[in-house]
Amino acid sequence: MSNMYSCNPDDVKAIIHAQLQLIQSDPAQAQALAPLMLWGAPGVGKSTIVREICQQHGIQLIDIRLAQREPVDLRGLPVPNGDHVDWLLAGEWPRDPNSRGIILFDELSAADRTLQAAAYEIILDRRLGDLYSLPPGWLVMGAGNGMDDRAVSYSFSSALANRFCHLELQPNAEQWCLWAREQGLHSAVIAFLKYAPQHFFMLDENSERGWPSPRSWERVARLLSSSTGLNRHQLRIMVNGLIGPAAAVPFFGFWELEDELPNVNDMLLGKIPVSVPKRSDATYLFCAAITEQLWRGDKSQRAQRLNVFFEISLRLNSDFATMLMLDAMRDTSRTAAIANRNASLFGETMGNTDTIHPQRSAWLIEHPAYEQWTAKHGQSFANALAQGDLMPTANASNNVEAAL
Incomplete structure (x- = not known):
């Protein structure tokens, strides 16, 4: 074809x-x-x-x-x-x-x-x-x-x-990662495929066995998220059977970096000092964990979590800081996505349904540290928005553009 x-x-x-x-x-x-x-x-x-x-x-x-x-x-x-x-x-x-x-x-x-x-x-x-x-x-x-x-x-x-x-x-790793976040799939799989998208789809001469594809990565992510009671060695065997050794070996090498990372939830709550990884592969995993934990927990802890979020983000380079901010602003609610897509049947223009969450973006933009953040990372963030990495909703768009 x-x-x-x-x-x-x-x-x-x-x-x-x-x-x-x-x-x-x-x-x-x-x-x-x-x-x-x-x-x-x-x-x-x-x-x-x-x-x-x-x-x-x-x-x-x-x-x-x-x-x-x-x-x-x-x-x-x-x-x-x-x-x-x-x-x-x-x-x-x-x-x-x-x-x-x-x-x-x-x-x-x-x-x-x-x-x-x-x-x-x-x-x-x-x-x-x-x-x-x-x-x-x-x-x-x-x-x-x-x-x-x-x-x-x-x-x-x-x-x-x-x-x-x-x-x-054609398979697209970036779009699959957005979909996987919407589905609540395991953050280590999402982080790995952001770090190493070349492993997302590999159809080769050994395709009669397990090989990496969107379908098999979804199965890996659901396996890791389930309460299987399997130890790490047994999980390695099953993951190898799903995606083959060419992708499974680097994935497990990447996932094992998680053992070297600090507890991100404790860091967001201020229980341990802020520190960021020096290696890029570990930083992908670290950022995925932050995104997963940021909006969880008691609402009374939101201010504390956001304070630490900005402290972390200001220590990252602009590429990682922009990725982290975009992921934090994204609306991954399935109900919001479904409502948006259903509305298309009644005459509204269809577009990228990966949208900014109005309330989350407001909390981030109104934070006292956001001005400092934009001074350091604003150009990278503006470039990402211009490239269509995220589509602001009607309510959120004015806030984001004004804040930049």
């Missing part, structure tokens, strides 16, 4: 949101809308993106794996009825004319030509002969692996390929 423009997860989400918005505002457009075909290597998050969008919009998802079906499963079973034949349609097709959702033909490229042909009508014409028509509130999509992705894959016929709008999804 090298002749295609590649897109990151945010691009894909924006395109899907735009199509959902179009068929919501003008259902007549559904018939003319080109179905989306999402290409990408195994584990890059194709189906996860679609599933999350359906959850965020409160719409249905019908996931059809053609490679596990027979052609008759799509059109239905013929049943003799006197001098003619009736058809029993599969129960999964939506019947409510006002229903909304996405039909995802996942692993479409793993289906052979016979199965692809069986799906032509519903994908291309949104109907099954005279038997069934797909309600206009439904978006049709496909997803699959390319021929060079070391996965089961069949080429598309020209008729099928020419009807799709083809998108090639």
Whole structure:
């Protein structure tokens, strides 16, 4: 698929949101809308993106794996009825004319030509002969692996390929880290992938075993966050099985730096003196721990935590201080993100949903040490905002710009 423009997860989400918005505002457009075909290597998050969008919009998802079906499963079973034949349609097709959702033909490229042909009508014409028509509130999509992705894959016929709008999804470590924070995944995994993004996705000749991908890193993060009762050696075995030794060895070397770091929560509470790591790898881990702990705990401790936050941040170089401030200001609330994305269905412009939290940004900006912080790190921070690393909300934007 090298002749295609590649897109990151945010691009894909924006395109899907735009199509959902179009068929919501003008259902007549559904018939003319080109179905989306999402290409990408195994584990890059194709189906996860679609599933999350359906959850965020409160719409249905019908996931059809053609490679596990027979052609008759799509059109239905013929049943003799006197001098003619009736058809029993599969129960999964939506019947409510006002229903909304996405039909995802996942692993479409793993289906052979016979199965692809069986799906032509519903994908291309949104109907099954005279038997069934797909309600206009439904978006049709496909997803699959390319021929060079070391996965089961069949080429598309020209008729099928020419009807799709083809998108090639490329894994993006930075966006995955933002998503992982929103999900509350283990901070050591997030910090490691910020420090060493080259280990985020490594599809190689040993891909029949564990290898690093967005999917496998999520599993690592959830494993480390769970109360498994496993010791460090046993966790190492499992992580190695999930992402392979090429990524697991440097990850554990990085994670073990945590044992050398001071207790960040105690530092924020003023129980131990402020100190910052000298090594850059340890600083990534240190900053991730601060971000994780800053807004936790009793509200009465907020002033104390913020005092120490600024004391720490003023000791960091501008790159780390900017990263820390951006992470502290981010709105990682899933309810806020879902509300923002749902609003897009009613005519609001979709954009980067990684937004500044108005209240948190206000607490930071109004802190007495913020002026000193901007004197030291303000240019780096302004550059990061200009590059779109964070999108201020309407309320927070004026505060941030005025403070700079």
